[in-house]
Amino acid sequence: MARPVTLCTMQWGDLPLEVVCEKAKSFGFDGVELGLPSHLDVRRTDPEYYRNIKATLDKYDLKLFCISNHLIGQAICDNIDQRHKSVLPDYIWGDGDPEGVHRRAAENMIQAAHAAKMLGIDTVAGFTGSSIWQWLYSFPPVTDEMVNEGYADFARRFIPILDEYQKLGVRFALEVHPTEIAFDTYSTRKALEAIDYHPAFGFNYDPSHLGYQGVDYVDFINQFADRIFHVHMKDVYWSDTPKQIGVFGGHSTFGDARRFWNFRSLGRGKIRFEEIIRALNDAGYQGPLSVEWEDSGMDREHGARESCAFVKQVDFQPSAHAFDACFER
Template structure:
């Protein structure tokens, strides 16, 4: 049986959840990945609230496999500034005091695990933020101690969250991504080590963020075969000729044609999804393939529909036996 194909709802956060469900069903999706805070309010404690969400999904014959808290998770470890006010709910931002924001975001992540339990899913996808992302380019020179201190701060803030996740039987899947504590294979390994390989911590695999950096995004699957908790299907294009704007983005907006790279609808970029499916088969991943649709130059409904079709066409299950087994004499 093919893996379920789901639609991540954060890019549709301007619409009511029922409208998103109607569209997801029409586009051909098997389920959704609900994006917080727009489509789930984890401050709710009444089981009836969560049953109402499940009933709504059932109305459109959609399944739920994960919920995601990228925006809130970003505030747990980031160096907070005015940018965060635009992405955080007022009750997390509060008076804007950074330490208060860190604490409220951490509490919200724990409530998110409790909400996941109520919704019957065992995976929360999200970000962590990073206290050391500003040190990406080592000038003025960045010392190893500065980087180590950043990973220790990450561990200090996230280990109590992960302990609560483990108690609830919920996993936290960090989307490896620039601006996070883990943004490539080496930094992902270091994040795991900083946490003592905590069993509740793993990764949401998204090849797009690795591809444009020049990271081997297929090898990442094999390297973390037991830590791939969830998969985002997202494509990206990068140029094979010099551009005016390089890999760091040149302070121009997504979609600007002068950029070296831009996200694109699935199948229209440079990611080799054939090799990704084969690698996921090799490690035994049977979870959802969740479409996180982003393409600044395309109508999102057109893109979401064609991306669903693309994933269902490219996905396949591994063989149950060697292809040449039929050659053998009985």
């Protein structure tokens, strides 16, 4: 049986949940990945609220496997500034005092684990933020001590969160991504070491964020096979020739044609999805394949529909027996 294909609702946060569910079903999706804070308020503790969400999903015959807390999670370890005010709800931003924002974001991430339990699922995907992303390019020289303190800060802030997740039987899946404490294979290993390979910590695998950096996104699955808790299917295009705006993206906006790379609808970029499916099969991943659709140059309804069909076409299960077994007598 093929893996379920779900739609991440974060990019549809301008629409009510029921409208998104109706559209997702019409596009052919098997389920949704609920994005915070637009489609789920994890501060709610009343069972009726969660029963109503499940009833809405049932109405459209949609499954739920994961909720996503990216925007608020970003504020847990980031150096807080005015950029965060634009993406955080007022109840997290508060008066903007950085430590207060950190604390409220961490509390919300724990609330997300409780919400997952109320919804009957065991995975929360999201971001961590990073106090050392600003030092990506090491000039003026960045010392090992400065980098190590960044990972220590991540551990101090996240281990208490992960301990609560473990108590609840819920897993946190970091989307390895620029601006996070883990953004490539090397930094991912350092993040795991910083938290002593905490069992509640794994990854929301998204190949697009690795591909344009020049990171081997198929090998990433092989390196962390037992830590792939959730999968985002997203495509990206990068140029074969030099462009005006390089791999860092400059101060341009997504979709600018002068950029070296831009996200594309699934099947229209350069990610080798068949190799990803084969690696996920080898890793034994049986969870959903969640479409996180981000193509600045395409109507999102057209893109969501074609992306759902693309994932269902490219996915396949591993063989139950060796092809040459029939040769044996």
